[in-house]
Amino acid sequence: xxxxxxxxxxxxxxxxxxxxxxxxxxxxxxxxxxxxxxxxxxxxxxxxxxxxxxxxxxxxxxxxxxxxxxxxxxxxxxxxxxxxxxxxxxxxxxxxxxxxxxxxxxxxxxxxxxxxxxxxxxxxxxxxxxxxxxxxxxxxxxxxxxxxxxxxxxxxxxxxxxxxxxxxxxxxxxxxxxxxxxxxxxxxxxxxxxxxxxxxxxxxxxxxxxxxxxxxxxxxxxxxxxxxxxxxxxxxxxxxxxxxxxxxxxxxxxxxxxxxxxxxxxxxxxxxxxxxxxxxxxxxxxxxxxxxxxxxxxxxxxxxxxxxxxxxxxxxxxxxxxxxxxxxxxxxxxxxxxxxxxxxxxxxxxxxxxxxxxxxxxxxxxxxxxxxxxxxxxxxxxxxxxxxxxxxxxxxxxxxxxxxxxxxxxxxxxxxxxxxxxxxxxxxxxxxxxxxxxxxxxxxxxxxxxxxxxxxxxxxxxxxxxxxxxxxxxxxxxxxxxxxxxxxxxxxxxxxxxxxxxxxxxxxxxxxxxxxxxxxxxxxxxxxxxxxxxxxxxxxxxxxxxxxxxxxxxxxxxxxxxxxxxxxxxxxxxxxxxxxxxxxxxxxxxxxxxxxxxxxxx
Numbered sequence: 353x354x355x356x357x358x359x360x361x362x363x364x365x366x367x368x369x370x371x372x373x374x375x376x377x378x379x380x381x382x383x384x385x386x387x388x389x390x391x392x393x394x395x396x397x398x399x400x401x402x403x404x405x406x407x408x409x410x411x412x413x414x415x416x417x418x419x420x421x422x423x424x425x426x427x428x429x430x431x432x433x434x435x436x437x438x439x440x441x442x443x444x445x446x447x448x449x450x451x452x453x454x455x456x457x458x459x460x461x462x463x464x465x466x467x468x469x470x471x472x473x474x475x476x477x478x479x480x481x482x483x484x485x486x487x488x489x490x491x492x493x494x495x496x497x498x499x500x501x502x503x504x505x506x507x508x509x510x511x512x513x514x515x516x517x518x519x520x521x522x523x524x525x526x527x528x529x530x531x532x533x534x535x536x537x538x539x540x541x542x543x544x545x546x547x548x549x550x551x552x553x554x555x556x557x558x559x560x561x562x563x564x565x566x567x568x569x570x571x572x573x574x575x576x577x578x579x580x581x582x583x584x585x586x587x588x589x590x591x592x593x594x595x596x597x598x599x600x601x602x603x604x605x606x607x608x609x610x611x612x613x614x615x616x617x618x619x620x621x622x623x624x625x626x627x628x629x630x631x632x633x634x635x636x637x638x639x640x641x642x643x644x645x646x647x648x649x650x651x652x653x654x655x656x657x658x659x660x661x662x663x664x665x666x667x668x669x670x671x672x673x674x675x676x677x678x679x680x681x682x683x684x685x686x687x688x689x690x691x692x693x694x695x696x697x698x699x700x701x702x703x704x705x706x707x708x709x710x711x712x713x714x715x716x717x718x719x720x721x722x723x724x725x726x727x728x729x730x731x732x733x734x735x736x737x738x739x740x741x742x743x744x745x746x747x748x749x750x751x752x753x754x755x756x757x758x759x760x761x762x763x764x765x766x767x768x769x770x771x772x773x774x775x776x777x778x779x780x781x782x783x784x785x786x787x788x789x790x791x792x793x794x795x796x797x798x799x800x801x802x803x804x805x806x807x808x809x810x811x812x813x814x815x816x817x818x819x820x821x822x823x824x825x826x827x828x829x830x831x832x833x834x835x836x837x838x839x840x841x842x843x844x845x846x847x848x849x850x851x852x853x854x855x856x857x858x859x860x861x862x863x864x865x866x867x868x869x870x871x872x873x874x875x876x877x878x879x880x881x882x883x884x885x886x887x888x889x890x891x892x893x894x895x896x897x898x899x900x901x902x903x904x905x906x907x908x909x910x911x912x913x914x915x916x917x918x919x920x921x922x923x924x925x926x927x928x929x930x931x932x933x934x935x936x937x938x939x940x941x942x943x944x945x946x947x948x949x950x951x952x953x954x
Contacts, residue, residue: 393571393572393574394568394571394572396415396416396417396441396470397415397417398415400412400415400443401415403571404443404567404568404571406563406564406567406568409447409448409449409463410445410446410447410448410564411445411446411448412443412444412445413444413445413446413465413493413494413496414426414442414443414444414496415441415442415443415444416441416442417439417440417441418436418439418440418441418442419436419439420436420437420438420439420515421435421436422435422436423435424436424511426496434509434511434512436511436515437511437512437515437516438471438472438475438514438515438516438518439471439472439475440469440470440471440472440511440514440515441469441470441472441572442467442468442469442470442511443467443468443470443568444465444466444467444468444493444494444496445465445466445467445468445493445564445568446462446463446464446465446466446493446494447463447464447466447557447560447564448462448463448464449463450462450463450464450527450548450552451527451546451548451549451552453540453541454541454778457540457541457778458528458530458533458536458537458539458776458777459536459537459538459539459540459541459546459549461527461528461529461537461549461552462494463494463527464524464525464526464527464552464556464557464560464561465491465492465493465494465524465525465527465529466493466522466523466524466525466557466560466561466564466565467491467493467510467522467523467524468510468520468521468522468564468565468568469510469511469513469514469515469520469521469522470514470520470568470569470572470573471514471515471518471519471520473572473573475518476518476519476520476573477517477518477519478577478578478579479517479518479519479520479577479578479579479580479581479901480519480520480521480522480565480566480569480577480579480580480581480603481513481517481519481520481521481581481583481897482521482522482523482561482562482565482580482581482582482583482603483508483509483510483513483521483522483523483582483583483584483588484523484582484583484584484585484586484587484588484589484590484591484592485523485524485526485584485587485588485591486585486586486587486588487586487587487756488526488528488531488534488535488537488553488587488756488759489524489525489526489553489587490525490526490528490529490530490531490537491523491524491525491526491529491531492525492529492531493523493524493525493529494525494529495529508893510522510523519581520565520569520577522561522565523561524557524558524560524561525557526552526553526557526558527549527552527553527556527557528549528552528553532774533774533775533776534755534756534759534771534772534774534775535756535759535760535762535763535771535775536759536768536774536775536776536777537549537553538550538553538763539762539763539766539768539777541777541778541779542778542779543766543767543768543777543779543780544766545763545766545804545807545808547807547809550807550808550809550811551809553809553811554594554808554809554810554811554813555594555598555599555809555810558591558594558595558599558602559595559598559599559602562580562582562595562599562602562603563602566580579604579605579901579904579905580602580603580604580605581603581604581605581606581607581897581900581901581904582595582602582603582605582606582607583606583607583897583900584606584607584608584609585608585609585610585876586609586610586611586612586838586839586875587612588608588609589608589609589610589611589612589613589830590608590611590612590613590615590813592606592607592608592611592828593606593608593611593613593813593828593830593847594813596608596818596821596826596828597813597815597817597818597820597821600818600820600821600824600826601824603826604826604827604904605826605827605828605829605900605901605903605904606826606827606828606829606900607828607829607831607896607897607899607900608828608829608830608831609830609831609832609896610831610832610833610836610838610839610841610844610875610876611813611830611832611839611843611844611847612839613812613813613814613843613847614736614812614813614814614843614846614847615760615808615811615812615813616760616764616798616801616802616804616805616808616811616812617735617736617798617801617802617812617843618736618737618839618840618843619756619757619760620711620735620736620757620760620761620764620794620797620798620801621710621711621735621736621737621738621798621840622748622753622754622756622757622838623753623754623757623758623760623761623786623789623794624706624707624710624711624738624794625706625707625738625745625748625749626748626749626753626757626786626787627715627786627789627790627791627794628703628706628707628715629703629749630787630788630789631715631790631791632699632702632703632706632715633699633700633703635787637749637750637751638696638700638703638704638749639694640746640750641693641694642694642695642696642700643704643744643745643746643749643750643882644694644744644882645681645690645692645694645695645696646675646681646696646701646704647741647742647743647744647745647881647882648742648882648883649673649675649678649680649681650665650671650673650675650741650742651663651664651665651741651742651881651882651883651886653671653673653678654667654668654670654671654673654741654742655742657940657945658940658942658945658950660945662886662945662946663881663883663885663886663887663888664742664835664871664872664879664881664883664886664888665740665741665742665834665835665871665872665881666871666872666929666938667834667871667937668726668740668741668742668834668835668871669724669726671724671740671741671742672720672721672724673720673741674701674705674719674720674721675696675701675704675705676698676701676702676705678701681695681696681701682695682696682697682698682701683695683696683697685697686698686701702717704745705717705720706738707738707739707745707748707749708720708724708725708738708739708740708741709723709724709725709734709738710725710730710734710735710736710737710738710840710842711734711735711736711738711794711795711798712733712734712735712791713733713735713791713792713795714733714791714792714795715791716733718732724741725737725738725842726842728845728846728849729846729849730846735795735798736798736840736843737840737842737843737846738840739836739837739840740834740835740836740840740841740842742835742881742882742883743835743836743837743874743880743881743882744835744837744874744880744881744882745837745882746837747837747838747875748837748838752772753772753786754838755772755774758770758771758772758775758782758784758786759771759772759775760801761786761789761794761797762775762782762786763801763808764797764798764800764801764804765797765800767780767785768780768781768782768783769781769782769783769785770782770783770785770786770789770797771783771784771786772784772786814847814850816847816850816851816853816854816855817854817855818851818855818861818864818865819855821864821865822855822861822863822864822865825864826864826904827864827865827900827903827904828864828865828866828900829865829866829867829868829896829899829900829903829910830844830848830865830866830867830868831867831868831869831870831891831896831931832844832867832868832869832870833869833870833872833873833874833875833876833880834869834870834871834872834873835871835872835873835874835879835880835881835888836873836874836875836880837874837875837880838875839875841869844867844869845869845934848861848865848867848934851865858934858935862909862933863909866909866910866933866934867933867934868891868910868913868931868932868933868934869931869934870890870891870915870931871888871929872886872888872889872890873888873890877890877891877892877893878890885922887917887923887925887926887927887946888917888927889915889916889917889926889927889928889929889948890915890916890917890918891913891915891931892915895913895915899913910933911933912930912931912932912933912953913930913931914928914929914930914931914948915928915929915930915931915948916928916948925946927946927947928946928947928948929946929948929951930948930951930952930953932953933953936953936954937953937954938951938952938953939951939952939953939954
């Protein structure tokens with residue numbers, strides 16, 4: 353089915369065309385590639401600073417052209433500086449009004465930085481492929497001294513998308529340039545909530561990026577894109593869902609990986625493993641060896657398929673391994689048989705059960721055989737989910753807390769001292785007071801986070817009503833690793849089922865929204881298990897993106913996707929398996945347990 357392109361909402365690009373006249377874009381000026389349409393109107397040089405005026409709030413900070421092979425830097429190239437894969441033009445935009453304040457305050461911002469990468473006119477594939485960000489997603493888009501190189505979880509950068517794929521790509525700093533002080537930007541100097549930058553971070557930057565990228569594309573090439581896609585992981589996955597919920601007209605297709613929606617719920621819960629160790633273990637963290645011992649024991653108990661061990665857990669929803677009952681991991685003093693330094697006491701084993709189960713109001717945990725923490729919705733005392741059994745626990749339960757978790761608890765409580773010292777504020781800086789939090793304190797912080805959603809610009813991004821996305825005809829694919837070391841995949845299962853309940857059931861929402869769970873995958877396209885030798889089949893970024901483009905452009909709805917592990921010297925034989933559209937699961941039938949052909953989706 354042919355879909356009309358999404359046109360920019362602002363008509364200001366007409367001024368750019370009128371001022372620029374017949375200026376040619378950087379790259380080839382072969383008009384034959386415009387298919388009879390108007391030649392490119394803007395040049396890839398400083399004339400764009402006055403020629404492109406989409407609205408009164410937007411200014412062009414920098415325009416720079418790169419030839420194929422040029423070092424992608426504004427300064428001095430080094431041996432590791434990436435090079436342009438093709439002729440490119442980069443444009444840095446600033447969209448005000450930002451947030452005024454003291455020059456040295458993280459909460460002070462001139463506006464939203466947007467970085468757009470444009471292939472040469474002859475190389476453009478008529479698509480926008482815009483990328484989301486990660487974490488707090490600050491950037492250097494408003495700087496004229498450092499070229500931004502935003503990475504989508506190590507998968508691709510906008511420069512790579514434009515140079516290799518041939519699509520216009522963009523990314524945003526979400527309204528703040530600070531990348532060293534975490535969530536400090538979201539707190540005003542007096543310690544109160546910075547509602548302006550919360551809104552820019554949560555949603556306004558995303559819509560402005562879509563509108564301005566489309567306007568610049570039309571002005572530069574003389575024609576609009578045919579298709580527009582958003583591709584994000586983690587914070588970018590949350591951004592994709594915010595666009596689906598609030599701005600469904602911005603993109604034809606959305607790919608959302610490991611979405612950081614349920615923001616205050618799961619991020620407050622990310623601090624729970626540290627609170628467990630402070631309260632139950634007197635502040636003495638479990639060692640990496642102890643975490644590995646118990647997590648690998650869980651894998652060994654739950655990874656058997658067809659009588660063979662896979663090395664990773666294919667279905668953590670069914671794993672009820674309990675280290676408090678496993679003599680092989682318990683120390684002799686706790687009645688166990690493990691005499692190594694990595695053995696655990698019963699109290700430590702219970703702490704790991706708590707980390708797997710997820711945050712509760714009072715630090716209690718049920719027996720895993722009765723409740724392993726995988727209910728579609730949190731039940732009883734459970735506030736949110738924990739990491740799945742067999743996942744590497746070091747990111748959340750290691751020697752230091754995950755920085756964003758202490759930031760969020762500080763912002764929920766409006767008390768900067770709860771954060772780590774990198775969090776700065778004129779009223780008080782981070783002072784690691786998170787160590788003093790009780791289970792009740794952490795629960796109270798989470799309650800405040802929910803109560804403050806309006807002030808936080810609905811950062812939780814958990815509205816299950818996607819009717820506008822459905823009615824517009826756009827498509828969305830979500831995927832999440834089952835061994836995600838930062839964001840429990842249960843949160844994505846929870847949201848998808850809430851959408852289904854809201855909108856007529858799973859078959860109904862699968863007409864526009866599909867979901868994949870990837871066993872063994874971390875917070876990215878890698879092995880997230882505690883077993884470094886695990887041969888985990890993984891999708892590629894290209895495979896996932898093609899699911900969306902084929903759905904939008906060819907009407908081919910995503911179905912079973914066979915994936916394979918990367919062949920290396922240590923793992924010379926690839927392992928493969930199918931990814932099944934949720935709620936289907938890969939079910940072993942017969943044959944090799946490491947061959948996709950041995951499984952059906954049922």
